[in-house]
Amino acid sequence: MTSALPSASPAVPLVLSGFGPVGQAFLEKIGAQQQRGIAVTVIRGQASETTLGPGSGVPDRASWHPLAQLEATLDRTGAGVLVQALPSSPEAHPRAVDEAITALRRGVHVVTATKSHLLTHWRDLEQAARTGGSRIRISGATGAALPTADLARLGVRGLDCHALRACPNGTSTFVLDRISDGGSLKEAVREARRCGIAEADTSADLSGSDAATKARLLAGLLWDWDVARIQIETEAIDEGTVELAAAAARSGRRLRAVASASLDRPMTVTVRLERVGPGDPFFHITGPEKAMTFHCPDAGDITVQGGRSSPTGAALAMVKDVLNLVEGNATGFH
Structure with missing residues (x-):
């Protein structure tokens, strides 16, 4: 042979x-x-x-x-x-x-x-x-390094993906965890920069615009939305967030900046600060990790997490x- x-x-x-x-x-x-x-x-x-x-x-x-x-x-x-x-x-x-x-x-x-x-x-x-x-x-x-674009473009094709929910910004997750442990916002941002997680300008990370951008791109791949026309609604991480994060920690939860898009609200992406519990996949991500869940009613939720936030x-x-x-x-x- x-x-x-x-x-x-x-x-x-x-x-x-x-x-x-x-x-x-x-x-x-x-x-x-x-x-x-x-x-x-x-x-x-x-x-x-x-x-x-x-x-x-x-x-x-x-x-x-x-x-x-x-x-x-x-x-x-x-x-x-x-x-x-x-x-x-x-x-x-x-x-x-x-x-x-x-x-x-x-x-x-x-x-x-x-x-x-x-x-x-x-x-x-x-x-x-x-x-x-x-x-x-x-x-x-x-x-x-998180292969979300591949999932949106090919991985969930034919699975009738109805919604996307994501924590796609590693800096915001890192900062929220630090302030929930009692640190100040300035200290948390300084530490994120020292660790190489955050860039010098963190405005896009803390405002929610970076998370919204990534969700917009994925929505374009998922549902053929015109990314340039998608509307965004964001909730920022600021000094007022410190107490929210601490309160979430006291109740056994964690505060996360969650970007969402759904066929129920076409051409709209939101970023909200959510208190998530241990049963939520976003509860367990740490440091600069990212995670995204594709909601497919018949196939079930498909979640991917990890991926280094760095030039590499x-x-x-x-x-x-x-x-x-x-x-x-x-x-x-x-």
């Missing part, structure tokens, strides 16, 4: 846009996949770019060249995937939109951890992908998305 060996796949060049902490972590982690013929060939920084040779390191920034038009870079490299690790900032937003739409229209897949353009141009990105016959993957934008976690999510895209035509169980 003979067995057929799979033929070697052609190399898949990647263009990496953005080289901050997430981009740097991605470059490190994707390096382990070079035996699969997957490698970053160009890194595009804020105003300059560099080309990487096989097995070469990243040159000193002083030797990088001025940023070229993305179309020229894609043509020159024959890139199969554009990987976006741009910050979700107003300054980077126009570039994130332009690069993603350009790549998708040209038949280049996009893997992104950038959220801003997903929130404003969801349908435009979708149409660009249809035009180019390409795909876009957003795991790094929805929960870092987001980078690994993007590596996973890249592998799923470039190996999407594999046979057998793959």
Whole structure:
């Protein structure tokens, strides 16, 4: 008996846009996949770019060249995937939109951890992908290493998922646990930063907007809602929350910032501070952990939790998305 060996796949060049902490972590982690013929060939920084040779390191920034038009870079490299690790900032937003739409229209897949353009141009990105016959993957934008985007897109397909309930922001969970133990809000935020859980600006975490953003993206995948049109209602973590968290702890409960979306309230995402008990899956998450529950009336609730909130976690999510895209035509169980 003979067995057929799979033929070697052609190399898949990647263009990496953005080289901050997430981009740097991605470059490190994707390096382990070079035996699969997957490698970053160009890194595009804020105003300059560099080309990487096989097995070469990243040159000193002083030797990088001025940023070229993305179309020229894609043509020159024959890139199969554009990987976006741009910050979700107003300054980077126009570039994130332009690069993603350009790549998708040209038949280049996009893997992104950038959220801003997903929130404003969801349908435009979708149409660009249809035009180019390409795909876009957003795991790094929805929960870092927690594979919630895969569940929303494929894992609960056909299970009639009716609602989503989530604690998708690790910083808020960490802070709420610290203040429930008697610490002040300022002390809790300072500790979250010291542990590398929170960034310098925690406004999106404490206001509920980051949790709402992730829930909006998942709702778009679940129910084909136009993410740009989803309305949000949020409840913030502030000084008044300290007593709420302490009172919840005294009653054997924990306070959690819970994002929710449901078919009962189309095109709406809420973030509320909820007192959850030991029977709730969100009671048991600790530190920077995240958790999400997909409510499927006939199949039952499906909960996933864990996943590191860090540049490494987001980078690994993007590596996973890249592998799923470039190996999407594999046979057998793959």
